[in-house]
Amino acid sequence: MKIGILSTNKNLYSTKRLVEAGIERGHEMPVINHKRCYMNITSHNPSIHFKGEAIEGIDAIIPRIGASVSFFGTSVVRQFEMMGVYSVNESVAITRSRDKLRAVQLLSRRGIGLPVTGFANSPDDTEDLLQFVGGAPVVIKLLEGTQGVGVVLAETKKAAESVIEAFSGLKANFMVQEFIKEAGGSDIRCLVVGDKVVAAMKRQGKEGEFRSNLHRGGSATLIKITPEERSTAVRSAKVMGLNVAGVDLLRSNHGPVVMEVNSSPGLEGIEKATDRDVAGMIIEFIEKNAKQGKTRTRGKG
Ligand code: ADP
Ligand code: MG
DSSP, rough: OOOEOSSSSSSSSSHHHHHHHHHHTTOOOOOOGGEEEEOOOOOOOOOETTTTOOOOOOOOEEOOOOGGGGHHHHHHHHHHHHHOOOOOOOOOHHHHHHHHHHHHHHHTTTTOOOOEEEEOGGGHHHHHHHTTTTTTSSEEEEEEEEEETEEEEEEEEHHHHHHHHHHHTTTOOEEEEOOGGGGGTTEEEEEEEETOOOOOEEEEOOOSSOOOGGGGTEEEEEEOHHHHHOOOHHHHHHHHSSSSSEEEEHHHHHEEEEEEESSSOOOOHHHHHHHOOOOHHHHHHHHHHOOTTTTTTTTTT
């Protein structure tokens, strides 16, 4: 097969590993910089171009879309779908997961455990909002943040009010969440491929840090997850419509709660912590599932 990886940098660990795993299995693995793709949106022959040439003959794509180019990146994925190319994660699913609020709303509908979360527009409603989530300490999150940036722990009511005031003043969208203190600055990243958790790691924030993101200096170790955690992760990926997902869970007093579902999970941390060939499993999933025109989005917009 010819499997295109949408990535802006072919030297990134995840991109390199996917190329390697594909080539090992006899596939052609072009890396396509989606930022430089442009498209001709026409009914009969929709196409994608790159530096003057039409991109042709691609059987499947693996989108690795960074948060800073979500809008343009998902439009490229959608165009591939319009051309009948199979995408391991569809554009709508990527868009769903990028918005943390939309994601928790969809997950809540299916009864998935979540930290209690509040959302408001007017600063006049701050008092009620803080009450919903059990009062300070609370976590305040920008809806489109990533890698721990834009996630704030407000330890007191006064601090929470100031942060809310500041975010509102900047016209930023944010949500307020119950702080899961008992997680102790750690979370669990479950790497889901298809209907299985293929690898799981525990991430621990560095000393004095409640955010466990590896980009914030957290460290990763192999962990054995419970059947409940396993099914929560698989169901969460399914609700979002993602075939490949990094589902982040916290161990709370009331069972596993989902914080977010990532559509382009990094492979370096998880492969190194677990010694699993996650890239290979993604390629195998594509081999089994990719078919021309097998995109739910096709024709539905
Ligand atoms: P990002 O997309 O920036 O990674 P997350 O929602 O995953 O944002 O939050 C970053 C980190 O902050 C998480 O990995 C977790 O360690 C910590 N965290 C987030 N929300 C909570 C919460 N409600 N309670 C406790 N810790 C949290
Ligand atoms: Mg996260």
